[in-house]
Amino acid sequence: MRTNSNSTRALGSDMPILECKGIERRFGGIVAVTGVDFVIQPQEIFGLVGPNGSGKTTLTNAITGFYPPNEGTVRLSGQDITGVAPHKVAKLGVARTFQNLALFNGMSVLDNILLGRHIHMHPGVIRTALYWWAARPEEIRNRLVVEEIIEFLQLESIRHEMVDGLPIGLKKRVELARALVAEPKMLILDEPMAGMNQEEKGYMSRFILDARAERGISVLLIEHHMDVIIGICDRMLALNYGEMIASGIPKDVIKHPRVIEAYIGGSHG
């Protein structure tokens, strides 16, 4: 049902949240990604799949400005963000998580999530010196937003713990919380369920669906778990060797011969 309602909305006249056209990224002589076109509509969960080394992470790095694309354009709500530095892309409303976790180990869960509020805060030296008058109101205001997300992702019991000691499932959840508190328009999740068991995957999927339902964000989801992709994505794109091999509704894409070939090997004869 949800899939249908969303794909009809996707056909509407809304301006797409993210629009990538002809993205190409080369590293020396190696073409990591080439000719990738796709559009993500508001409140859409868009899956991105492909075998290892097919260019999924390179594509997200091209969008977020870590590796600016050599060719092509990236538009966020119509605004050209091709090659804009990562910290500016973040300010424009893109949040992401990383495949190999990028939490700050010397900090508590709470401080990590508070850092997600950075773009909504104005840290400064004078403000820090005059903490009680200049910084505390802002800190408390942002703490309230953080606590909402902590409640949403059920992290209350580990709020004051250091992130280094947490199991990977919780770390992934803390990273999702940190991305969500930024109140992004576009959320990019790079393998949020890698290394999780079935139950944890279920939790994470529900969090993503709830985040969309309650906060109206659009999600670009990179995953290897096909059950998750089919279960929660509205549309998807499959990459192989840096090229698009199929895109559309998940049910159709996974039946596409080139996708099957890429994943389990075709008939080599």
Place this chain on the structure above:
Amino acid sequence: MFYRLSGVYHTDYVSDSRIYGVPADRNMAAFCLIIGLAAPFIIPSLYLNSYMLPWLIWTAAALGLNLVTGWAGQLHLGYAAVMAVGAYSAIHAVRFGVPWEIALIIGGLAAAVIGSLFAFAALRVKGLYLALTTLAMQFIMDWVLTHSAAISGGSHASLQAPTLALLGQQITSDTGYYYVAFGWCLLVTIFMLNLKRTGLGRALVAVREKDYAAAILGVNSFYYKILAFATSSFIAGVSGALLVATFFFLAAPEQFSVNVSIQVLAMVIVGGLSSIIGSYFGVALILLVPGLVNSAVASISQGLGVQIGVETLAHIPNAIYGALIVIILLIEPLGLGKLYGNVRDYLMVWPFDQIRK
């Protein structure tokens, strides 16, 4: 047990964000504050001025270096040069007729400007390369000081510091000097404590830990590194000026030479990176222990009736002091601050943790 957590409930975010969540920590800080305020009346003035005062000013300086090295994670080997900029600017400002209050701020700002100018160039490289670039800054500053008579009076010259006067009050007594040092150290400490719980501190740690993750959260690494250098240089500049005004009374280039830079870095590392209380311990160790070991060795040899040559007597304390630093860093690489933290964690639940065993 000693740092009792039971019965401590935070019912709002203001109370949860207090500097000292545990009452024992707060009481201890209050106790230290009172001792600090009462020090001129309980400590003989010789000790007050030759131990307490330099300890406090160097702690303020070390906290400044800790900001850039401990929090922002940028190795800085030119810290003494920045202190020199502050000291010379402030003295020249006062000699020019500017009141001391403003001269100290001028010193701090001049240091911040020069410090961040160098940082602009230096921050194009990272890690050890940055360390070398800051070291170059130290040597450039040494050269400028010894070769420009207008600033330092030339090589082997020293510049007399005008009498310190704050709020229209000439400060000439030992007690007065002490309170100036105490006040400055207190200000810097409060700033650093606040840094720990604000967005600025979090952003600096983010830059230190993972700059790509910081970037995607909207933290502009370059800006925050420059900000860290500028702030730490300001603290260095004022500390340098106060050091000359209350302790040396003369400014000479060798007071801010490269070995001083390395000494401050040693204070920060032995004390513990990004530990405030650790900086206090680290400065005490580097600054005061050599003297203590010296007198201890002398009195032990006297007590045992062993005749030790002057030559040996001069070297033994150095060896012991060096060994002490190595031993501390072997026991706890995160320094004295972490060592204190371990003891504190142990005493938190002692003796109740013994029951299970």
